[in-house]
Amino acid sequence: MQTELEGTEEQVDEREALLEDARARIEDAGDADAVKAVERDFVGKKGSVSALMAKIPSLPPEERRDFGQGVNELKRAIQDAAQAKLDALAKARLAQDRSASDFDPTLPPPAQARGSLHPITQVTRELEDLFESMGYEVLDGPEVELDFYNFEALNIPSDHPARDSQDTFFCDDAGHLVMRTHTSPVQIRAMERLEPPFRVVVPGKCFRQETTDATHDHTFHQMEGLVVGKDISVAHLIGAMKTLLEGIFERELDVRMRPGFFPFVEPGFELDARCPFCRDGCSVCKQTTWIELLPCGLVHPNVLRAGGLDPDEWSGFAFGLGLSRLVMLREQIDDIRHMLSGHLRFLEQF
Ligand SMILES: [Zn+2]
Secondary structure, eight states, X not given: OHHHHHHHHHHHHXXXXXXXXXXXXXXXXXXXXXXXXXXXXXXXXXSHHHHHHHHGGGSOHHHHHHHHHHHHHHHHHHHXXXXXXXXXXXXXXXXXXXXXXXXXXXXOOOOOOOOOOOHHHHHHHHHHHHHHHTTOEEXXXXXXXXXXXXXXXXXXXXXXXXXXXXXXXXXXTTSOEEEOSSSTHHXXXXXXXXXXXXXXXXXXXXXXXXXXXXXXXXXXXXXXXXXXXXXXXXXXHHHHXXXXXXXXXXXXXXXXXXXXXXXXXXXXXXXXXXXXXXXXXOTTTTTSXXXXXXXXXXXXXXXXXXXXXXXXXXXXXXXXXXXXXXXXXXXXXXXXXXXXXXXXXHHTTO
């Protein structure tokens, strides 16, 4: 018992001596670098406090706890002393700067660097304005979606081959919950919520388990459009698409429609626009002078039914605009992976 106490006293003395030494050296330090160097000498990896720490395993078990606590307190005390000295140095420095003859308190502060909106945000906002001017409402929908809204209600039953082409991220083992593979689920949600006739657009993120390359990413942006009313025809669809493209490219572009298969529309089309960058072919349009822009069509009766509408009474058209692709086209971006890279070198260009 006696020897143990003595040993502890010795240890306390050792720590107090270390702390005193540290405080004295910190006090003498002339600038921030010197303070940090002293701090390192004591609490750094090879510092004397760490050396004390390393002793713990060799102590009798009943002493280890108190000893460890003591060393931690020492470490904190040294760090506090260093911080207090750093604060004092910074304050002194500021006071000195302020009293210097060339200090002018009326000068404006240095300009803050300002960021800019992401090109996808810019185009989304432009399109939202454009569609709102045509009487559309902007809707939002969940990014984690029920299988029912993402597939079933869109006329893609569980055995439909179209599911295979949408490499889906599943969120549960049963496959009831998915990361939405398109913005189309909001078509059904809109029909459930809104009283027809209505027009909506839905910008948002979509997710597919893709092997990424210059034109594919696991996360991309779409803008869904849905118009429901009486006697909606392909002519309405073409009219809306031409207005849309004029809004985006700020001039009139010829469009053409090719038949395309999408389970949730009937008839379905691929809409192409004249390449806005050339007259006789370029790399963007792969020398064809046409650019594939968006799938669209008249809403399939099954989809109207799934949304609770009577297909004999109501009809509609829908389109799915690839926002990421559109931004790439307009800004001539050559790799979709730049979009979500977060690299300032990319973002600062917009
Ligand atoms: Zn071209």
